[in-house]
Amino acid sequence: MKMKSIVLSMLLLLIGSICAEVSAQENIEAVIRKCESMESVNMTVVRNRDPNTKKLQQTITSISIKNNPVLVNEIIAALKKDEPNATQAIDKKRNGKVVPQYYSFGSVSYSFSLKEDGNASISVIDSRSQ
Amino acid sequence: MDKYKEIEALLERFFDGQTSNEDEQQLYAFFSRKDIPEELEKYKAVFDYFESGLSEDLGEVEIITEFDDDTNDRSHRPVKIKRILAVITGIAATLLVLVSIHLFNSDTDDFDPYEGSYIIQNGVRVTNMEEIRPQLEDVEKAVLEQQLEAEQILEKARQLSETGSSKEQEIERQHYSFLNDIQDETVRKNIEDNLKTEHNN
Numbered sequence: 086m087k088m089k090s091i092v093l094s095m096l097l098l099l100i101g102s103i104c105a106e107v108s109a110q111e112n113i114e115a116v117i118r119k120c121e122s123m124e125s126v127n128m129t130v131v132r133n134r135d136p137n138t139k140k141l142q143q144t145i146t147s148i149s150i151k152n153n154p155v156l157v158n159e160i161i162a163a164l165k166k167d168e169p170n171a172t173q174a175i176d177k178k179r180n181g182k183v184v185p186q187y188y189s190f191g192s193v194s195y196s197f198s199l200k201e202d203g204n205a206s207i208s209v210i211d212s213r214s215q
Numbered sequence: 216m217d218k219y220k221e222i223e224a225l226l227e228r229f230f231d232g233q234t235s236n237e238d239e240q241q242l243y244a245f246f247s248r249k250d251i252p253e254e255l256e257k258y259k260a261v262f263d264y265f266e267s268g269l270s271e272d273l274g275e276v277e278i279i280t281e282f283d284d285d286t287n288d289r290s291h292r293p294v295k296i297k298r299i300l301a302v303i304t305g306i307a308a309t310l311l312v313l314v315s316i317h318l319f320n321s322d323t324d325d326f327d328p329y330e331g332s333y334i335i336q337n338g339v340r341v342t343n344m345e346e347i348r349p350q351l352e353d354v355e356k357a358v359l360e361q362q363l364e365a366e367q368i369l370e371k372a373r374q375l376s377e378t379g380s381s382k383e384q385e386i387e388r389q390h391y392s393f394l395n396d397i398q399d400e401t402v403r404k405n406i407e408d409n410l411k412t413e414h415n416n
Contacts, residue, residue, distance in 0.1 A: 126335070127335060127336050129351065129354040131332050131354055139326060141331070145354065145358050147358055187368070194362065194365075196365060198361070
């Protein structure tokens with residue numbers, strides 16, 4: 086009975102930790118999903134597999150946004166919302182405005198780049214066990 | 216004896232696959248007899264097998280037999296059956312070898328670490344690896360460089376933070392060392408309070 090409780094507690098802890106990791110960057114993940122469904126967005130998805138095990142090791146997603154300031158602002162806002170959950174964060178000051186540059190959430194990290202012409206790109210490195 | 220020579224000749228033709236239905240019927244009839252000469256006794260088992268055993272063992276033979284019944288050409292044609300079986304076995308073996316070669320090659324040579332990668336350009340999803348491979352490599356390189364740059368910035372920040380805190384610790388240590396030299400307790404207390412206030416500000 087005691088053993089059963091311990092196993093159940095461990096299972097709940099495991100599920101909790103997984104959920105916590107998923108929800109840590111929920112805002113930016115939602116915007117990324119939105120980008121995936123938008124035709125005006127160019128995207129490259131690189132999947133890297135281990136040559137020995139053939140299992141997926143890492144997924145790199147690079148998204149370029151052109152002539153869409155609304156979407157760029159949405160990405161910045163989402164990153165800022167998730168920033169308190171980031172394990173590492175770098176912000177950059179550009180023309181008096183603080184812009185996210187790099188946020189890491191453990192095994193998932195986001196790099197954001199805003200160009201002078203207003204176009205932007207965001208890349209995601211996802212090393213979670215797939 | 217002449218009769219037996221005829222049987223021997225038939226046997227020779229039988230094993231060469233050149234016997235007619237009538238010839239075979241003659242052989243079956245001969246070997247179903249009880250008075251078979253000793254030198255031909257060894258063939259009896261063969262004809263017993265084709266007469267009964269083969270049709271029980273193999274469904275294919277049943278089918279052939281039924282087919283022959285329909286065409287009024289009922290016969291047991293062991294040589295033909297053997298040939299059919301040999302052809303089927305050959306085809307099966309060839310297929311097995313081909314499938315094995317294919318599986319072996321797909322396990323080794325066909326592996327692509329970028330499998331499943333794609334790009335979406337102007338709303339069009341492209342998965343042709345030969346076409347997109349250079350772009351995948353460029354993107355991977357650029358993103359990993361961004362990551363490296365970020366890690367370098369974080370490392371610098373960590374070093375600055377460590378240097379800053381060690382300087383603060385050194386100043387604090389010097390303050391307290393200076394305080395220990397003051398003999399008057401009231402004066403020492405006043406200076407200590409002032410230093411704490413200044414430090415907190």
